[in-house]
Amino acid sequence: MAIISSIASWLLKRRIHEIELYKKYPYQVQYECFINLIQTAEDTEWGVRYDYKNIESVAEFRKRVPINSYHDLEPFFNRVRKGEEDVIWPGSIKWFAKSSGTTSSKSKFIPVSDDALEECHFKGGKDMLAVYHEAYPDAEFLSGKTIGVAGSTEQDVGGEAYTGDLSAIIMSNLPIWAHFSKVPKLSIVVMDEWQEKLEKIVEHTIDEDIRSISGVPSWMLVILRRALEVSGKSTIKELWPNFELVVHGGVSFAPYVKQFEEVCGPDINYQEVYNASEGIIAMQDDFSRDDMLLMLDYGIFYEFLPLDELHAEKPKTIGLEDVVLGKTYALVISTNAGLWRYMIGDTVVFTSINPFRIKINGRTKSFINAVGEELVVENADQALLHACEFTNAVISEYTAAPVYFSDKHKAAHEWLIEFEKKPDDIEVFNEFFDNALKMHNSDYEAKRYHGMILREPIIHCLPKGSFIKWMAKNDRLGGQYKVPRLSNNRKIVEEIKTLLEL
Numbered sequence: 001m002a003i004i005s006s007i008a009s010w011l012l013k014r015r016i017h018e019i020e021l022y023k024k025y026p027y028q029v030q031y032e033c034f035i036n037l038i039q040t041a042e043d044t045e046w047g048v049r050y051d052y053k054n055i056e057s058v059a060e061f062r063k064r065v066p067i068n069s070y071h072d073l074e075p076f077f078n079r080v081r082k083g084e085e086d087v088i089w090p091g092s093i094k095w096f097a098k099s100s101g102t103t104s105s106k107s108k109f110i111p112v113s114d115d116a117l118e119e120c121h122f123k124g125g126k127d128m129l130a131v132y133h134e135a136y137p138d139a140e141f142l143s144g145k146t147i148g149v150a151g152s153t154e155q156d157v158g159g160e161a162y163t164g165d166l167s168a169i170i171m172s173n174l175p176i177w178a179h180f181s182k183v184p185k186l187s188i189v190v191m192d193e194w195q196e197k198l199e200k201i202v203e204h205t206i207d208e209d210i211r212s213i214s215g216v217p218s219w220m221l222v223i224l225r226r227a228l229e230v231s232g233k234s235t236i237k238e239l240w241p242n243f244e245l246v247v248h249g250g251v252s253f254a255p256y257v258k259q260f261e262e263v264c265g266p267d268i269n270y271q272e273v274y275n276a277s278e279g280i281i282a283m284q285d286d287f288s289r290d291d292m293l294l295m296l297d298y299g300i301f302y303e304f305l306p307l308d309e310l311h312a313e314k315p316k317t318i319g320l321e322d323v324v325l326g327k328t329y330a331l332v333i334s335t336n337a338g339l340w341r342y343m344i345g346d347t348v349v350f351t352s353i354n355p356f357r358i359k360i361n362g363r364t365k366s367f368i369n370a371v372g373e374e375l376v377v378e379n380a381d382q383a384l385l386h387a388c389e390f391t392n393a394v395i396s397e398y399t400a401a402p403v404y405f406s407d408k409h410k411a412a413h414e415w416l417i418e419f420e421k422k423p424d425d426i427e428v429f430n431e432f433f434d435n436a437l438k439m440h441n442s443d444y445e446a447k448r449y450h451g452m453i454l455r456e457p458i459i460h461c462l463p464k465g466s467f468i469k470w471m472a473k474n475d476r477l478g479g480q481y482k483v484p485r486l487s488n489n490r491k492i493v494e495e496i497k498t499l500l501e502l
Helices: 002-024 026-040 045-049 058-064 070-081 114-135 166-173 194-205 217-231 254-264 377-391 426-440 442-447 466-473 491-500
Strands: 095-102 105-112 145-148 153-155 162-164 210-215 245-248 269-276 279-283 292-294 300-306 328-335 342-353 356-363 394-403 412-421 458-462
Touching: 002 026, 002 114, 026 058, 026 300, 026 328, 070 105, 095 166, 105 114, 105 166, 114 166, 114 269, 114 279, 145 194, 153 166, 162 166, 194 217, 210 217, 217 245, 217 254, 245 254, 269 292, 279 328, 377 394, 377 426, 394 466, 394 491, 412 466, 412 491, 426 442, 426 458, 458 491, 466 491
Parallel strands: 095 162, 145 210, 210 245, 245 269, 412 458
Antiparallel strands: 095 105, 153 162, 269 279, 279 292, 292 356, 300 328, 328 342, 342 356, 394 412
């Protein structure tokens, strides 16, 4: 296996030279990507609609093609899922990554074309290895095994398309040789019964030479802690002495750092990747920093929308050449899977422009995303309305925030609710509310499965006038001020609880 690792290291170093090249010429690389996307799609229905054949500049592209939300593109995606070809991208698309939904649907289904798999997701996976080996040239994790944490896939009823978690789609399409270093076998990795899946993952990895793990932090912790329970070991380093790397993404890693350090033990490296359903956007390449390198040659053309343009009638985006350090932008992408001027929903801030490095600093909407559940206000509003209807309750105001994992308890959502009319039984209300959240958000439903990641919601019934009291204290009274519904940190919830002495 040492020979295999040496050969792989040599191959990966070749890619480093390409990455260094686009660091030097980012504008040219992105323009070439733009031209390739336009020319490739010019004969599709979408390309004909916007006359791609006669688009000769980025400015013309921005003038002709509107910025799109998932709701705008969903009718086209649905047609492609049913088997139509040459709609948004040449040929057919068989894979759709499932992620948390919008107001009108429980889940979003993002197209993943063969081009996106090869030129973005697979290329990005190899690049993660390349930049890691560049930073740690003596690394030997390729000489052992890697645990890949993935979801599941399923075939559309009556159709040929497959839907599922992006991780499972990638695992299902990897070449045979790529599975040699991964455990457990694919049939276990893509199982949809999580409790059985957890036990089988541990069973099939506990005696292996595990050197790395990748996935969403919350699920990785569940697996690693279960492995320690079964083995009787104190740390992962004790169980797997050669373990060295944790690759994470999807949510902020900050709340998990201490837990991973305690579970894994010393001398572990951590690598962050911005891997969305829409594509790999960025990855950590300098391990002395906490930001990520923007990946420019994956078939993704980037635009950046200043927040003061977010709600404009005709919002104006800018390109890499005009971004400013420290300013927040909504991310807009066009991709080799037929996402055209698609607002991905994340906001980013540039921490470096030579090369271009970013941090994810929020969402374009209020949300909670502590463990990958991506709960948005629309989900919360619908679920609360559902619970009120069944318990004859009326809500005047509410806010919520995550309770992060700790040694004493699992993660949860804490809700501060001011009722105009309280439910007769708050536990019954909570049960209806929890079930409605599962119904409206598939990612929340997955994290609530058997309480493995998220436990049931924590609800506090506040006295009438509580939110006005808090707003008055913070000089937020007035028609323009609203109670923040969802926060991905605990600042507001803790302020209110302290004020009310909860």
